Amino acid sequence: MPQKFEFRRHATDGRARAGEIETPRGTVRTPAFMPVGTAATVKAMLPESVRATGADIVLGNTYHLMLRPGAERVARLGGLHRFMNWDRPILTDSGGFQVMSLAGLRKLTEEGVTFKSHIDGARHLLTPERSMEIQALLGSDIVMCFDECPALPATEAEVAASMRLSMRWAERSRTAFGDRPGHALFGIMQGGVSRELRAESAEKLREIGFDGYAVGGLAVGEGQEAMFGVLDYAPEFLPADRPRYLMGVGKPDDIVGAVARGIDMMDCVLPSRSGRTGQAFTTRGVVNLRNARHAEDPRPLDADCTCPACRGYSRAYLHHVVRAKEMIAGMLLTWHNLHYYQCLMAEMRDAIGEGRFAAWRAAFHSGRAEGDIAPV
């Protein structure tokens, strides 16, 4: 295996970029959507099915895996790839975002965050150094800096203090990560919705130097307009020759808007979580299969889709298994939703490569508005 991590841009179209990230475990075509495999499984999917949807990379959660089954245990078992039977690239988050959301169960200091496990109440300390160690034990291909993300609403002073702490932690993360050929470390920009703070954060990250850069602190309840407001300028603060990752995004139109603004990578639980609750993403909008109007509908969920749910079953069947709470409902709809997301990314990559992204984007929005399935 070539021991290198490399990002190549093949095309730009407006601010949108298409390319690929080469890693020792395989190539990630960008713009890329990463399904979330929180606890060493993309819920309701076998890994070969995740791959069949077109995914090149999945995301694992440091917070969940450190608590169960434990990073040292995963390492003794040969690492996360072998453990979960996924031999392609894995990106792991740093645990920072998830411990921050444990309001009342955690204590933040300069050193790091002390928190109690939601599983057994045991006390844990997560620092930049321990996060780097855990992500190395897991065998992650793309490691994220340990950062802090303030809960909203926050004053500008709080956002600034938090961002500067994250930048000090970014420096400690960089030092602790060391030199690991074939593995990448991404910095995470913070700064809320302040252009000045985003610029300061980006400058600090560039000064430290990373293999890729994430835009953090978005998709935390600020709304699409505010998020796009930040994305209108923030990606350009980052080096053009490194991948840019927008964490935790999003709905299909969030993703399209982010790609249009220069984002290369995204992850979100939405397609898998929605699949387990009976919601399907289609070219014509969101379909809620619990709705009684599907009960006798012999048509496939999406006639243009080639996923197993659309090739083998009627909307009536999907409605039935959603209502009957059968596992096959979550299995088929998760597969469909991940397939839909991957098709969306593939279409965008093609459109950017062929210099017709603006036209594609207009068609995407009008197709969704004119569909025969009303959005829910």
Added chain:
Amino acid sequence: MPQKFEFRRHATDGRARAGEIETPRGTVRTPAFMPVGTAATVKAMLPESVRATGADIVLGNTYHLMLRPGAERVARLGGLHRFMNWDRPILTDSGGFQVMSLAGLRKLTEEGVTFKSHIDGARHLLTPERSMEIQALLGSDIVMCFDECPALPATEAEVAASMRLSMRWAERSRTAFGDRPGHALFGIMQGGVSRELRAESAEKLREIGFDGYAVGGLAVGEGQEAMFGVLDYAPEFLPADRPRYLMGVGKPDDIVGAVARGIDMMDCVLPSRSGRTGQAFTTRGVVNLRNARHAEDPRPLDADCTCPACRGYSRAYLHHVVRAKEMIAGMLLTWHNLHYYQCLMAEMRDAIGEGRFAAWRAAFHSGRAEGDIAPV
């Protein structure tokens, strides 16, 4: 498609038989194990995965399907095969057994059974005629007579009265079924643990004439010894040239013992239900993957098994996903268990065909006793 239903015995070895049932939708190799697809899905499995385990036929439940989504609806949608995306043979039960277990919610008369739906409380009447109509609407390949099965404990007089009612219903079922080329109707022998009542029931069924015969009223809590006691004589009361079906059985050693006593077909929820609760059947006994001793075990569940759970994952991973209540646990362990059951049937068919069933059976019992995995 040839519009015929035919049973061919290829070999007998002692009282064990190997053969095949030919139907317009495909061949069922016997002895056959039928996975249970209660509500138009074998829980936690896609139908192509059910087929990949080696299943030739699945079972559907009239009681569940008549309530949701409803037999007329399934018929309007093209029948059960198309609805659930399984184009091979389907056997449906009659609904009799399940409405009988609705103690307190049902009323039994000569005409049939009135009961309330467990889903919405709506009142329904199930009769031999309605059961035949529902099974025809579903498009079942092998239709079961509507019968009554008394709850245990029952006096011999109660068992006799119930059996005679079931025989009157068998006659009404036969008349209502009519002539449907390519579709089979099976009679169901009753009579509890009484040899005289079993003989009387079998004689009545032979007089009416069916395409196959089930041994009913067993696996209802009487224990393996009592069940085998009945199977020591009851199958031979039935025509040798028709398939014999033991309903609702069972554990692997129940199945082996039934095949040894001349049974050709069985069904049970055990492999799929156990899979969803973390229990796996292996050549060396039952493994409970919740058990902490598996937490760091890098070995596959069963080194000799070729199912996806055994090829791709360690016992440590299966333990982790069972504990974390991840859907993949039920998906992988159901697949493994159904694969185990189908391998068991294939081994028995081969052994019977080669005249070495007694030796195979002895090895089966000793292998389970000597294994490195203690039974739970």
